Amino acid sequence: xxxxxxxxxxxxxxxxxxxxVELGAVLSFVLGVANDLLRLTxxxxxxxxxxxxxxxxxxLISRDLVPNRGYYTGEEWAGTFLGLEPKYxxxxxxxxVVVYGAVWCGWLWFGYITFRRHYRVADWTxxxxxxxxxxxxxxxxxxxxxxxxxxxxxxxxxxxxxxxxEQNIQDPYSNQIQYFSEETGEVQTTTAGAANRQSxxxxxVARNVGPWExxxxxxxxxxxxxxxxxxxxTFLAYGARISLFIGVSSMLGAGALAxxxxxxxxxYKGAVDLALVVTSDSIQALPVLMILILAAVVFSNTWIxxxxxxxxxxIALFTxxxxxxLWRAIRGPSFQVAEEEWIDAAKNYGQHPxxxxxxxxxxxxxxxxxxxxxLTLGGVIIxxxxxxxxxxxxxxxxxxxxxxxxVGQPYVASASWHISLIPGFLITLVVTAFNAMGDGxxxxxxxxxxxxxxxxxxxxxxxxx
Amino acid sequence: MSKMNTxxxxxxQATTADDEVLVSVRNLRKHYGADSxxxxxxxxxxxxxxxxxHRGETLGLVGESGCGKTTLGRTLIRLETPTSGEIRxxxxxxxxxxxxDLKQWRRNAQMVFQDPDSSLNxxxxxxxLIRDPLDVHDWKTKSERDERVRELLEKVGLSENHYFRYxxxxxxxxxxxxxxxxxLALEPEFLVLDEPVSALDVSVQAKxxxxxxxLQSDLDLTYLLIAHDLSVVRHLADRVAVMYLGHxxxxxxxxxxxENPANPYTQSLLSAIPEADPYAESxxxxxRGAPPSPRNPPEGCPFSTRCPTKIRPEKYRSVDDDVxxxxxxLRGILRERARTDRSIAMIARELLGLETRLSDxxxxxxEVFGGVDLPPELSTHVDRVVHEVTDGxxxxxxxxxxxxxxxxxxxxxxxxxxxxxxxxxxxCHRHTAEYDPPSPTLRSE
Numbered sequence: 001x002x003x004x005x006x007x008x009x010x011x012x013x014x015x016x017x018x019x020x021v022e023l024g025a026v027l028s029f030v031l032g033v034a035n036d037l038l039r040l041t042x043x044x045x046x047x048x049x050x051x052x053x054x055x056x057x058x059x060l061i062s063r064d065l066v067p068n069r070g071y072y073t074g075e076e077w078a079g080t081f082l083g084l085e086p087k088y089x090x091x092x093x094x095x096x097v098v099v100y101g102a103v104w105c106g107w108l109w110f111g112y113i114t115f116r117r118h119y120r121v122a123d124w125t126x127x128x129x130x131x132x133x134x135x136x137x138x139x140x141x142x143x144x145x146x147x148x149x150x151x152x153x154x155x156x157x158x159x160x161x162x163x164x165x166e167q168n169i170q171d172p173y174s175n176q177i178q179y180f181s182e183e184t185g186e187v188q189t190t191t192a193g194a195a196n197r198q199s200x201x202x203x204x205v206a207r208n209v210g211p212w213e214x215x216x217x218x219x220x221x222x223x224x225x226x227x228x229x230x231x232x233x234t235f236l237a238y239g240a241r242i243s244l245f246i247g248v249s250s251m252l253g254a255g256a257l258a259x260x261x262x263x264x265x266x267x268y269k270g271a272v273d274l275a276l277v278v279t280s281d282s283i284q285a286l287p288v289l290m291i292l293i294l295a296a297v298v299f300s301n302t303w304i305x306x307x308x309x310x311x312x313x314x315i316a317l318f319t320x321x322x323x324x325x326l327w328r329a330i331r332g333p334s335f336q337v338a339e340e341e342w343i344d345a346a347k348n349y350g351q352h353p354x355x356x357x358x359x360x361x362x363x364x365x366x367x368x369x370x371x372x373x374x375l376t377l378g379g380v381i382i383x384x385x386x387x388x389x390x391x392x393x394x395x396x397x398x399x400x401x402x403x404x405x406x407v408g409q410p411y412v413a414s415a416s417w418h419i420s421l422i423p424g425f426l427i428t429l430v431v432t433a434f435n436a437m438g439d440g441x442x443x444x445x446x447x448x449x450x451x452x453x454x455x456x457x458x459x460x461x462x463x464x465x
Numbered sequence: 466m467s468k469m470n471t472x473x474x475x476x477x478q479a480t481t482a483d484d485e486v487l488v489s490v491r492n493l494r495k496h497y498g499a500d501s502x503x504x505x506x507x508x509x510x511x512x513x514x515x516x517x518x519h520r521g522e523t524l525g526l527v528g529e530s531g532c533g534k535t536t537l538g539r540t541l542i543r544l545e546t547p548t549s550g551e552i553r554x555x556x557x558x559x560x561x562x563x564x565x566d567l568k569q570w571r572r573n574a575q576m577v578f579q580d581p582d583s584s585l586n587x588x589x590x591x592x593x594l595i596r597d598p599l600d601v602h603d604w605k606t607k608s609e610r611d612e613r614v615r616e617l618l619e620k621v622g623l624s625e626n627h628y629f630r631y632x633x634x635x636x637x638x639x640x641x642x643x644x645x646x647x648x649l650a651l652e653p654e655f656l657v658l659d660e661p662v663s664a665l666d667v668s669v670q671a672k673x674x675x676x677x678x679x680l681q682s683d684l685d686l687t688y689l690l691i692a693h694d695l696s697v698v699r700h701l702a703d704r705v706a707v708m709y710l711g712h713x714x715x716x717x718x719x720x721x722x723x724e725n726p727a728n729p730y731t732q733s734l735l736s737a738i739p740e741a742d743p744y745a746e747s748x749x750x751x752x753r754g755a756p757p758s759p760r761n762p763p764e765g766c767p768f769s770t771r772c773p774t775k776i777r778p779e780k781y782r783s784v785d786d787d788v789x790x791x792x793x794x795l796r797g798i799l800r801e802r803a804r805t806d807r808s809i810a811m812i813a814r815e816l817l818g819l820e821t822r823l824s825d826x827x828x829x830x831x832e833v834f835g836g837v838d839l840p841p842e843l844s845t846h847v848d849r850v851v852h853e854v855t856d857g858x859x860x861x862x863x864x865x866x867x868x869x870x871x872x873x874x875x876x877x878x879x880x881x882x883x884x885x886x887x888x889x890x891x892x893c894h895r896h897t898a899e900y901d902p903p904s905p906t907l908r909s910e
Contacts, residue, residue, distance in 0.1 A: 121629040122630060122631065124630075124634065125590075341578040341583040342584055342585055344584075345576070345584055345644075345647065347544060348542060348571065348576050349597070349601055349602075349647075349650075350567070350571040350601050350602065351601050363588040
């Protein structure tokens with residue numbers, strides 16, 4: 001590779017350009033996480049200065065570049081991007097984010113192609129076939145696009161929301177907004193909280209701010225407002241973060257457990273396997289929702305429930321509850337691999353069991369793991385939403401999709417139908433997308449299964465509390 | 466034919482002058498399920514086997530499937546831990562090795578597997594596959610390992626630029642070559658070839674066998690060649706061991722053994738080879754029944770349940786062959802019935818006094834003895850059997866028959882007898898002076 005650096009350098013230049021565009025955001029995120037970790041472990045926060053410096057660095061795609069908040073003076077819009085209407089300014093910003101995401105995807109793909117063309121010595125690998133099959137799988141690609149958009153929504157929540165989390169949700173009474181009052185004919189200032197109180201959606205046509213509407217303060221609400229007058233889109237964008245974080249983290253945890261247990265049980269068989277079967281059966285026999293409710297109540301006043309608004313507690317719970325399902329699903333393939341002669345061959349030349357599992361078994365199981373993890377991830381998102389719906393999940397005011405559905409429930413049959421319906425539809429869409437992606441991966445990894453057992457994987461995925 | 470009670474290897478000193486024993490196996494046993502307190506009878510896959518493999522030779526191991534030959538091969542390279550017995554490899558008892566000693570020793574003994582589709586990890590390139598053993602043992606430097614892999618590829622008839630290909634891109638024969646290269650990577654002295662060509666196309670088999678033969682003379686390798694294809698063994702092996710139900714029935718120099726088999730089992734096995742000459746008058750010996758379960762092998766000689774030349778008790782020597790065969794068949798059926806696990810439904814039917822499939826002993830007797838004239842002394846035995854079985858004592862019937870019509874083959878374990886001047890040994894009662902030797906008896910049938 002070092003002999004022929006040009007294509008790699010070209011690709012790297014592209015990556016740094018893409019990073020540079022978002023330098024401030026990337027740096028402040030990385031430093032912020034490091035800072036929080038240090039604060040947890042050391043008790044001091046040595047990086048706080050660096051964090052605030054990085055926040056002041058220019059970030060190209062940000063709300064400052066394309067501001068969408070302003071007021072209408074009667075003739076023109078003041079304070080918005082190029083004097084555009086707020087909804088167009090907002091749309092431009094969202095479009096920019098989507099384009100930025102698409103460019104990233106494209107560039108990563110280009111990087112893979114560059115690697116394949118210039119640096120990989122083998123001109124064909126089994127992975128190529130898997131990728132080719134995935135590329136021609138329409139349903140899987142649909143899933144991946146939706147999942148990518150969901151990821152963008154979570155990642156760029158501060159940028160794509162029409163207003164900020166701090167101003168709109170966390171501390172509305174300490175933030176001021178300007179608006180043009182038609183009565184006095186001049187620009188006035190009020191708190192965001194006061195404005196929210198006059199922008200509520202509580203069922204009647206007179207007191208409703210629906211999707212794609214402005215409220216009385218010239219604020220644009222793409223998805224309308226909540227009964228409290230807060231912006232629903234902002235709420236959902238930040239809610240996506242926590243859903244995604246819980247889903248991905250618990251699937252990583254459960255997946256890692258399931259995979260190591262599957263390899264251990266299929267390599268050593270016998271008593272080890274039996275012990276794991278008994279353990280997992282015991283866990284699977286527990287009613288998931290009951291355990292979640294019980295644990296949420298029992299741990300509600302302990303320190304663990306305070307980390308990331310209770311998300312850590314749920315990650316731990318979902319990890320412990322879901323690994324047996326994943327383990328059961330991949331135990332079969334794992335046993336199949338363990339019976340292959342190449343395992344015997346590796347034992348024969350003295351390979352260490354851990355290395356046998358890593359080199360000679362894991363590559364065959366990880367595909368199945370991806371399938372079942374992405375299918376189960378939807379279930380986790382539903383579970384979190386379900387718990388929040390019941391008032392047990394993530395602590396308010398941190399946004400969570402389930403709570404939006406919950407608060408909107410009384411207004412489903414009224415003018416404020418959007419409060420429950422939009423998050424509900426989005427959850428369905430995202431869960432379906434994760435399932436579609438899992439289907440795609442399964443057909444790519446294991447083409448024989450495409451004809452036969454559609455039902456098995458679907459049944460395994462349904463889940464949720 | 467001498468009548469010495471010796472193990473085969475003690476007798477084998479004659480073959481060549483520069484004989485040096487590389488692998489020496491004594492009373493090796495491998496029983497499955499013996500360690501678990503839940504299981505009943507252990508499967509006696511290998512049940513007391515002794516032989517030597519000399520440096521530089523190829524020992525062929527033949528037998529029907531399920532006779533324990535693969536288990537024996539896997540035990541020799543410690544893929545299985547023996548239940549008892551001793552395996553000495555260059556004066557090291559490898560049955561007791563563990564930890565890093567075992568890992569070090571593994572360099573000496575490698576295996577070529579049967580199925581080239583399953584023996585290569587498809588997610589690794591050919592280079593990585595062959596280099597893996599070298600990496601495990603930290604063989605020299607990284608670049609020397611790469612060099613070694615390329616050298617091995619050339620050696621097994623592939624080319625250097627196959628290094629970065631995947632197994633999927635090769636044919637069965639080529640994949641087997643990759644497997645051979647991997648087995649050779651650590652410069653072993655001893656290779657276990659487990660059916661190395663049985664999964665390959667006939668046209669490729671010969672090439673692989675010739676490759677193995679060339680490599681053997683190049684690298685001074687010692688082979689244990691496991692095969693069920695007798696012509697493969699004849700092509701490659703210097704000596705052959707014939708295995709049946711966990712025992713070695715006959716062991717001797719290949720050509721002599723093929724030309725003039727001494728053991729009744731070897732005779733029946735070899736009679737199964739079709740001859741190319743359509744006018745050749747070969748008598749094919751068809752064995753009755755299936756091999757007994759290794760969970761419950763017969764007492765005495767393992768082959769006694771199917772042997773066409775089984776020794777009869779003195780007083781029945783004059784009985785007609787057909788009649789005798791029918792008697793043996795009755796014993797076989799009783800044996801089989803004992804093996805069948807009775808289902809709960811069947812036990813329930815029995816308790817209710819209903820007909821069960823198994824209880825039709827009268828029908829069985831009628832079928833077995835339909836066309837034959839039973840002499841009176843035998844017919845009392847049959848009556849007694851019917852009586853016992855109807856009373857629900859099939860075990861009593863079995864032991865009664867064994868007592869009455871069983872011979873030495875049923876009760877005594879045979880010895881290894883040296884049957885030619887080259888030290889060939891055979892495991893059969895008939896090699897003692899008091900009985901006819903197996904071959905003439907076989908022909909008379």
